[in-house]
Amino acid sequence: MTDDELGLVDKYLEHVRVQKRLADRTVELYSLDLQKLCANAAHADVSLLKVQNTHIRRWVAQMHSGGRSGRGIALILSGWRGFYTWLGREGLVPSNPVQDVRAPKAAKPLPKALSVDDAVQLAEFSDEEADPWLEARDNAIVELLYGCGLRVGELVGLDAKASTAAKGWIDAQAGEAHVLGKGGKRRTVPVGRKALEALQRWLEARALAQGAGEPALFIVPQGRRLSAKTVWARLKRRGLQAGVATPVHPHMLRHSFASHVLQSSSDLRAVQELLGHANIATTQVYTRLDFQHLAKAYDAAHPRAHRLKK
Template identity: 45%
Template sequence: MNAAGPDRNWLNRWLDHLRFERRLSALTVKNYHRDIEALYTFLCNAEVGDWAAVDGGHVRSFAARLHRRGQAPRTIQRRLAALRNLFAYLVREGVVKANPGLDITAPKAPRRLPETLDADAMGRLLDIRVDHPLATRDRAIMELFYSSGLRLQELASLDLVDVDLAEGMVRVTGKGAKTRIVPVGEKARAALRDWLKVRPQLEKTPSNAMFIGRTGRPLSTRNIQARVTYWARRLGLPQSVSPHTFRHSFATHLLESSGDLRAVQELLGHSDIGTTQIYTHLDFQHLARIYDQAHPRARKRR
């Protein structure tokens, strides 16, 4: 049986701090909770009964144990980030004097470039047959994803009042409860108009949600993910497609056309331009392919 660990009440207070003070999404809080439970189990096994007794040695041992168990570098990074976040809160509340995770680094994860669809594949996916209200809804969802580069949670949280079709804009609440206004293209506006015409057929009781299911309830993130996967498979696309594929494709295609990294950063809602810079790698790959195909000194002899 595990020994008693530090006071769990502080974990609950920290989670409430994330929910109500920082106003993080329910999914983000759930992920933080899962990651910190791994730390709490470790501390119980190590017989550490006080938050103030946790030091850098414990944190290093925690990270090493995750590594030995085969956890991916990104998972270790995420769990150390949750640890640092928790202890920053405990420092603020006077429970501990210092944050033991500040100087501990996780193994570096290989940089993965996001998967995207080219314009032709995207066109195939968006050109679905809309012979049913659900198909009409799904096309509107995918058009809006690609038109405006929304995150999955952002789209799932949209209310009817958030979309202004006359002005071609959508008001989005992103990470950290930050609000931004994003343009909506004409194709997406037309798809949304079509959806709003048939939406009453699914609405059982009054709902403010932009996207609802066959029961009339707001679509969950899992529902939306499943519908995107369904259409990609039905159309025989050769790669896995997720809501984030639309966001990555939006950013990549926009950057290829405009070269304006700052504009893409604002449209995506990234607080740090370093996050957006991954798309410059994709843009360079695109340019390199064109160079290889077109430059006389780059082409391989056949």
């Protein structure tokens, strides 16, 4: 790397510090990114002013294979892109070699699901010191979320009785939940015995409330329809009380429902229908969860699974 090229880097950093008034920490990060660019160019025996699109793509591939995250690579590319944009405005390069280069997409994190033991522990938890009315309601909420795989919006949208205006309702006689999902798509989900028993206890408690005339199935003590925000707060609190190590939220119970059904049945298409996914590719993430579960069981049980310790 020539002194002239290093001078260009220094001049650019001075530009972003003075002209663009970037924070000192940001300038420091830009400097580190450009040091990496200089090192790559030197290793490839190419001048900074002669770097091509193919060089950038090769260096991105090397960073990715070296374990750097997609987000980290994107930040580095942003620094490089700004440098070459400035060089272009100075008339020093004919085009920006970073312009159409994008970082690899970061892998979507797996949805977090409870273990079967934790899910059952949460569902069977009973707070003897709590208000019996709230206890009956919250228990029914847990049983329906975990037992039916409902979205929290679908849950709070349920009415106590079926009607033409209802977004959703539960037919206790048939053991079915009728819900209105994303995109206005209706679906019917079976409701298990435990959920029906919890629902019956809640309906008996609900009938004594001042909001018994409210159409919503789940209500607050003041009689209004329960909000999704309140469900989140109550579940988090209940998870802590039940001794579940992982913070619990409504979608975690939906993930747990899907994962546990798939572990038992291996019927991906059925899980897709139960969840109301329009595309089976959305449901396929649970096959990764299922494999993760099997891999953990293998590591724990198989005598040849453990790696040798160095």
